[in-house]
Structures are given as structure tokens and as C-alpha cells.
Amino acid sequence: MTRTAAATAAYDTDGGTFSFPAGKTLRLESGASLGGLQIAYQTYGTLNDTRSNAILVCHALTGDQHAASTHPVTGKPGWWNRVIGPGLPLDPERYFIICTNVVGGCMGSTGPSSVDPKTGEVYGLTFPVITIADMVRAQAMLIEALGIETLLAVVGGSMGGMQVLQWAADYPEKLFSAVCIAAAARHSAQNIAFHEVGRQAIMADPDWRGGAYEKAGVRPEKGLAVARMAAHITYLSEPALQRKFGRELQRDGLSWGFDADFQVESYLRHQGTSFVDRFDANSYLYITRALDYFDLAAQHDGVLAQAFRKARGVRFCVLSFSSDWLYSTAESRDIVRALNAAGCRASFAEIETDKGHDAFFLDEPQLDRTLRGFFASTAQARGLA
Amino acid sequence: MTRTAAATAAYDTDGGTFSFPAGKTLRLESGASLGGLQIAYQTYGTLNDTRSNAILVCHALTGDQHAASTHPVTGKPGWWNRVIGPGLPLDPERYFIICTNVVGGCMGSTGPSSVDPKTGEVYGLTFPVITIADMVRAQAMLIEALGIETLLAVVGGSMGGMQVLQWAADYPEKLFSAVCIAAAARHSAQNIAFHEVGRQAIMADPDWRGGAYEKAGVRPEKGLAVARMAAHITYLSEPALQRKFGRELQRDGLSWGFDADFQVESYLRHQGTSFVDRFDANSYLYITRALDYFDLAAQHDGVLAQAFRKARGVRFCVLSFSSDWLYSTAESRDIVRALNAAGCRASFAEIETDKGHDAFFLDEPQLDRTLRGFFASTAQARGLA
Numbered sequence: 022m023t024r025t026a027a028a029t030a031a032y033d034t035d036g037g038t039f040s041f042p043a044g045k046t047l048r049l050e051s052g053a054s055l056g057g058l059q060i061a062y063q064t065y066g067t068l069n070d071t072r073s074n075a076i077l078v079c080h081a082l083t084g085d086q087h088a089a090s091t092h093p094v095t096g097k098p099g100w101w102n103r104v105i106g107p108g109l110p111l112d113p114e115r116y117f118i119i120c121t122n123v124v125g126g127c128m129g130s131t132g133p134s135s136v137d138p139k140t141g142e143v144y145g146l147t148f149p150v151i152t153i154a155d156m157v158r159a160q161a162m163l164i165e166a167l168g169i170e171t172l173l174a175v176v177g178g179s180m181g182g183m184q185v186l187q188w189a190a191d192y193p194e195k196l197f198s199a200v201c202i203a204a205a206a207r208h209s210a211q212n213i214a215f216h217e218v219g220r221q222a223i224m225a226d227p228d229w230r231g232g233a234y235e236k237a238g239v240r241p242e243k244g245l246a247v248a249r250m251a252a253h254i255t256y257l258s259e260p261a262l263q264r265k266f267g268r269e270l271q272r273d274g275l276s277w278g279f280d281a282d283f284q285v286e287s288y289l290r291h292q293g294t295s296f297v298d299r300f301d302a303n304s305y306l307y308i309t310r311a312l313d314y315f316d317l318a319a320q321h322d323g324v325l326a327q328a329f330r331k332a333r334g335v336r337f338c339v340l341s342f343s344s345d346w347l348y349s350t351a352e353s354r355d356i357v358r359a360l361n362a363a364g365c366r367a368s369f370a371e372i373e374t375d376k377g378h379d380a381f382f383l384d385e386p387q388l389d390r391t392l393r394g395f396f397a398s399t400a401q402a403r404g405l406a
Numbered sequence: 407m408t409r410t411a412a413a414t415a416a417y418d419t420d421g422g423t424f425s426f427p428a429g430k431t432l433r434l435e436s437g438a439s440l441g442g443l444q445i446a447y448q449t450y451g452t453l454n455d456t457r458s459n460a461i462l463v464c465h466a467l468t469g470d471q472h473a474a475s476t477h478p479v480t481g482k483p484g485w486w487n488r489v490i491g492p493g494l495p496l497d498p499e500r501y502f503i504i505c506t507n508v509v510g511g512c513m514g515s516t517g518p519s520s521v522d523p524k525t526g527e528v529y530g531l532t533f534p535v536i537t538i539a540d541m542v543r544a545q546a547m548l549i550e551a552l553g554i555e556t557l558l559a560v561v562g563g564s565m566g567g568m569q570v571l572q573w574a575a576d577y578p579e580k581l582f583s584a585v586c587i588a589a590a591a592r593h594s595a596q597n598i599a600f601h602e603v604g605r606q607a608i609m610a611d612p613d614w615r616g617g618a619y620e621k622a623g624v625r626p627e628k629g630l631a632v633a634r635m636a637a638h639i640t641y642l643s644e645p646a647l648q649r650k651f652g653r654e655l656q657r658d659g660l661s662w663g664f665d666a667d668f669q670v671e672s673y674l675r676h677q678g679t680s681f682v683d684r685f686d687a688n689s690y691l692y693i694t695r696a697l698d699y700f701d702l703a704a705q706h707d708g709v710l711a712q713a714f715r716k717a718r719g720v721r722f723c724v725l726s727f728s729s730d731w732l733y734s735t736a737e738s739r740d741i742v743r744a745l746n747a748a749g750c751r752a753s754f755a756e757i758e759t760d761k762g763h764d765a766f767f768l769d770e771p772q773l774d775r776t777l778r779g780f781f782a783s784t785a786q787a788r789g790l791a
Contacts, residue, residue, distance in 0.1 A: 051662040207653065210652055211644045213670050222610075225607075225611065247603060250602070250606060251603045263595050263596070265595070268592065277534070279531075279605065281602075285599050290602070316653060
């Protein structure tokens with residue numbers, strides 16, 4: 022286990038890359054297994070003596086372990102700096118917060134851009150297809166290696182929320198609480214459709230080279246940028262786009278051409294081109310596939326409540342955003358209904374906002390208040406107050 | 407004016423390509439002008455002696471003049487065969503129905519794949535940017551050439567509906583009635599964003615060659631297919647996608663790879679690949695640009711009602727679909743409010759359906775009934791009953 026200390030945080034930050042013991046493989050849902058597994062992670066705060074204050078934060082599709090530390094590639098603040106920090110709902114002075122890069126990712130955890138120990142070459146498309154359950158199994162192995170028996174909470178938004186649900190299904194005995202934000206128990210046809218557009222955009226790029234672009238010394242940047250642009254529209258609500266950009270122009274007057282005339286075009290192009298600097302195209306294929314394959318009920322004879330039947334001891338909090346059309350409130354309600362049917366304790370709130378799916382990253386005071394209240398009462402119930 | 411007779415229709419079908427008189431140019435909103443203009447069109451039915459039974463049907467983004475005749479490329483029935491035909495709301499036995507391919511299109515009207523008479527070479531990106539108003543101005547010139555002073559109706563859905571609104575603003579004296587279906591008076595930020603994704607997908611394809619692909623003997627088929635896939639999602643509602651495909655698989659079990667596992671993936675891929683057989687990539691760029699530039703209020707000092715101030719004599723019908731998220735009912739209501747403010751007679755209906763934007767092509771009995779009623783009363787008011 023190597024460790025690197027981050028210099029910029031005002032609180033205790035640690036992390037590094039956890040290498041699985043030699044001979045220990047990650048058994049995958051596909052039937053394949055991964056050897057030589059590495060999981061990159063970051064921690065904020067200190068584990069207490071009773072090891073009872075650990076919170077696992079799960080990231081979304083294009084996120085990574087830098088939830089509350091400066092991103093080493095972009096130099097930007099952590100993606101959940103608004104929630105994790107002194108005085109914030111997830112306070113590193115109280116909790117030991119862990120965030121791992123998912124298996125299949127590209128920020129240090131084993132993924133398609135890693136070297137296959139069997140061949141000595143970059144995996145590319147020879148990397149096995151992974152699932153949300155595989156991501157969670159790797160996290161559970163890391164948590165065990167860190168000496169943590171029970172997590173005070175597992176929390177995440179979007180794909181992070183799906184990991185939370187999978188944790189509750191697969192490791193309920195290791196959870197004291199679970200917070201699922203802006204997620205769904207399965208990917209809908211529309212969700213799959215948008216991901217398929219992104220994948221086709223990447224695979225249409227001749228620099229993708231059937232996934233073997235690293236070997237060729239190129240990157241399918243144009244295709245990946247288009248994929249990001251299409252996905253990004255789904256992260257924002259129509260009213261938010263209208264409020265933020267409307268039909269505002271970049272310059273005085275139209276160009277009467279194909280330059281970015283409208284501010285929303287320029288914004289989207291920027292989202293695309295900046296994304297390719299920090300993300301790997303094959304990771305995008307694998308992680309979107311993991312999301313599309315996600316269907317928690319299907320893993321339990323088609324009955325979602327069955328997934329939670331052993332999770333009666335877990336305190337659940339389910340949150341949705343009123344203007345989220347990627348994973349709508351209706352899908353959060355389905356989760357809550359299943360939790361209730363399974364006899365689990367679940368609190369639910371739909372947060373009124375026009376910011377759409379991405380609201381969980383953004384300035385959303387009601388989200389902050391809800392998380393603060395939930396974590397405070399959870400800590401108290403756990404005897405940490 | 408050349409004419410070709412279609413063999414397959416059960417009613418009188420005619421059409422061909424109208425060549426503008428030598429020396430007559432189409433003045434464009436950009437300030438440029440187009441010479442040697444040709445407008446491909448199709449007619450259904452016969453113009454009566456008083457020339458009072460002509461109805462202009464305007465097509466959507468990827469439509470063409472083959473509204474009720476077999477498509478010469480795909481061999482498929484006309485795109486509005488459900489509405490135009492004997493016994494149907496637009497009956498060629500009563501009306502003389504005209505449908506033109508828009509300027510900028512690729513089915514015979516002058517567009518970016520036409521030869522520039524000045525250079526003898528295919529326009530490509532040297533084609534001037536055109537607008538909805540330019541499309542309508544060309545249609546008005548054709549209508550005049552056909553000897554028609556007043557249209558009994560102009561009707562269209564989606565971009566066709568925008569042309570209808572533009573007709574009412576620019577040529578109200580030539581209209582007896584106007585039917586605007588599933589449209590908006592301007593393109594929203596989200597509308598522009600989706601189009602920009604499509605354009606970037608096309609321009610990212612190396613076979614696009616800066617628009618000069620025809621000269622190079624290639625076509626940006628992969629990019630155009632991705633553009634179509636992204637757009638196609640916006641034409642369907644989430645519930646319709648869920649009802650039609652859900653998470654149904656193509657085969658027994660998952661492929662654990664990147665083949666089309668889900669039926670919705672296969673469907674989308676088919677939408678993309680079949681589209682490139684019948685559509686030109688540069689036309690897609692130009693026509694999406696015309697849509698993005700569309701803002702009828704902006705043409706009238708920012709006041710939409712001003713656009714309709716001379717249209718008090720026109721009978722309007724505005725229709726929307728409850729599950730259309732591309733051009734929502736709220737946008738149709740904005741049109742109706744402006745019509746009312748301008749003192750125009752407007753009937754409005756929101757048609758309850760889960761089929762989304764594309765409902766205007768599909769089996770939607772309430773749409774049929776509404777159109778039938780409107781055209782019947784319009785014909786009666788015009789003394790055609």
C-alpha cells in the first residue's frame with residue numbers, strides 16, 4: 022500500500038493505491054476475474070479508535086477519488102468540496118471519509134488503460150466488462166484491508182447512488198446507513214439510448230482503433246468529446262439551460278456559419294474538449310456499460326424489495342431532484358417503495374430545484390441541510406455524538 | 407418546370423422540379439442570394455377552377471416532398487400517408503396538396519450538395535446559411551409560379567410548424583388558414599444543444615473533409631449516424647421508449663461486450679445507419695442551423711404577437727402533444743397567447759399521448775380527428791363544402 026499526502030487540504034488527507042495481495046483476484050459478475058488489482062483511493066479525516074466513523078463516498082460516471090482534494094490533472098477542487106470539509110455535512114474532523122476510483126476507471130484503479138499482467142500490454146478492449154456489483158466488491162475488499170468492519174455510511178449520487186444500493190444488497194451487514202442521491206435501481210431504455218450514442222461516437226472515431234489507441238499513440242478525442250456533450254445535456258434541466266444560456270450569443274450578431282454562435286454551443290464544446298484531458302475513452306465505454314447493465318431487481322428474481330431483504334438494520338436516506346430527468350423522482354420513489362416493502366427504515370426527500378441531475382454537485386442548500394441532518398442523527402445513533 | 411408522374415398512388419400525383427426563371431435569385435436573410443434555384447416538389451390531387459383548394463404541407467428537419475408518395479430512395483410510403491389520402495383529413499380528391507423539399511435540403515431542391523452555377527463545383531460549405539424565412543420565401547415563389555394566390559391552408563409539424571408560423575408572419579395575405587403542430591416560435595437552449603452535438607459528430611468525422619466530401623468521393627456516414635441517433639432520442643418520449651423497448655435484450659443473456667445487447671441499442675443503430683442512405687450530412691448541418699437561428703419574436707422587436715399583427719384574417723390551429731419534450735405544450739401555448747394578443751382566431755389542443763414529438767407521424771386518432779374537423783370547417787368557411 023503506497024501513500025501520498027495531498028498538500029492543499031486544510032484537513033488530514035491521505036490515500037494512494039491499494040494493491041491486492043498477490044494471488045487474490047477480483048471475481049467478476051461476467052465470470053471472468055481480474056488479477057493484480059489496484060484500487061486508487063483518497064481519504065479525508067482520521068479513523069477513530071473504535072473504527073466506527075468511516076464513510077465511503079462513491080463517485081459518478083466520470084468522477085474519481087478526488088472528492089475533496091485538488092484534482093491532479095485539472096487542478097480543480099474536489100467534486101464534492103461543497104459537502105466534504107470542516108463544518109460541512111461530511112466533516113473530516115468527525116468522520117474518516119474514503120473515496121475510491123472505481124474498477125474500470127482511469128485515475129489509478131485497474132481499468133482498460135492498465136497493463137494486463139498476463140500479457141504486459143495495455144488491456145484496451147481485452148479488459149473484461151465490469152458491473153456496479155464488481156465495483157462494490159472491490160471497494161469492500163479495500164474497506165476490509167483498511168481494517169474497517171462496518172461503514173458508518175455509504176453515500177453517493179448518480180452512479181454513486183447505484184453503488185450505494187448495491188452495497189445495501191450485497192453487504193448490508195457492513196453498513197450502518199446508506200444515502201442514495203439522484204439514482205435509479207436500473208437503467209431505463211432512454212438512459213441506455215443516451216449511453217449508446219456516446220459509445221457510438223467514440224467507436225466512430227478512427228483514432229479509437231478498435232480500442233487499441235494507446236498502442237498506436239493516438240486518442241479518440243473527438244469522439245469522446247461528442248459523447249461527453251451528448252451526456253452533459255442530460256445532466257442539466259431544460260429550465261436551467263434556458264436560465265443560464267437562453268439564446269444568448271457569443272458575439273454581437275450571428276456568424277451565419279458554423280462557429281459557436283450561441284453561448285450554449287460554446288459551453289458544450291468546452292465541456293467536450295476539457296473532458297478529454299482528464300478521461301479515458303475506453304473507461305467511458307466500460308463504465309457506461311456497467312451502468313446500462315445495472316438492474317438490481319433482475320439480480321433478485323425481478324423483485325427489487327428482495328435486494329434489500331437483509332438490509333433491515335440499515336438506515337436509508339433516498340434523495341431526488343425535482344428537475345432531474347436522467348434519474349427522475351419516480352425512480353427514487355420506486356427505490357423507497359421497495360425499501361418499505363422489505364421492512365427497511367427509509368427517509369425520502371425530493372429536493373425542489375431547477376438545476377437537474379447535476380444538482381448534487383451544485384449549490385443546493387436543501388441538499389446540504391438534508392445531508393447534515395441525516396449524518397448528524399446517524400452519528401448520534403451510532404454513539405458518535 | 408419539369409414534371410414526373412408517380413405511378414404508385416391511388417390518387418392524382420404530380421410534381422417535379424421548379425427552376426426559377428433565369429436572373430431571378432432568392433434573396434436570403436443573411437444578405438447573400440442564391441441564383442439558379444430549384445425547388446423539388448410533389449403534388450397530390452387537382453387544383454380546382456377557382457384555385458382555392460391548395461394546401462401547402464411543410465416537412466420537418468429530415469423530411470422531404472414525398473409526404474404521400476413512395477420515397478424514391480427508401481421505397482417507403484410517404485411520411486404523412488396517415489393524414490394525406492382518400493378519406494383522410496387531407497383528401498387529394500378535395501384538395502390540391504403541395505409539398506416542397508426545403509431550400510438547403512437534399513432531395514432535389516438547391517442545397518449544399520448542389521452545384522454552384524458560379525463555380526461549376528458542389529457548394530459544400532460555400533453554400534450560404536439559410537433560415538426558415540428563406541425556406542418560406544422560396545415556397546412562396548413556387549406557389550406564385552403555380553398560379554395560386556391564396557393557400558387554403560399551410561400545415562406542418564416540428565420544423566414544418568415553424569414554417570407555418572413564418573408564413574403567417576411574412577405572407578398572411580396569402581393564407582386562409584394555418585396549422586402548426588408540435589413546434590415552437592424559437593429554438594431553446596436545449597434544442598440548440600442537441601443540434602450542436604449532432605453537428606460536432608458530423609464535423610468530427612474525418613470523412614467530412616471540412617464539408618468537401620463529395621469532391622473526395624467519401625461521405626461522413628459514421629458522424630451523420632451518430633447525429634441522427636442523438637436527435638432520434640429527442641423525438642420519442644421516455645415512457646414510449648420504456649414501453650417499446652424497456653430493458654429487453656436482443657438475444658438470450660448479455661454479451662458482456664459492446665455489441666447491441668439491448669433492443670433499444672439495436673433500434674438506435676438502425677435509425678443511424680438507415681438515415682445516412684437517404685440524407686446528406688451538409689444538409690443536416692444547414693437545416694439544423696436554420697432551426698437554431700429561428701426566433702420569430704426576435705424578427706419583430708422581441709414581441710411574438712407583433713409577428714402575427716397582419717394575420718387577423720387567418721384561421722389558426724395550434725396542436726401539441728402532451729409527452730413532447732422537444733417542443734413542449736408550453737411552447738405551443740406561448741404561440742397561442744401571442745396569436746390571441748395579436749387578435750387572431752386560434753384554436754388550440756394538447757393531444758394526450760405518450761408517443762412524444764414523433765406523434766405527428768404516428769397512429770394518433772385524436773390528431774386525425776382534430777385535423778379532420780379543422781380542415782372540414784375551413785373548407786366550409788372557404789365555400790368548398
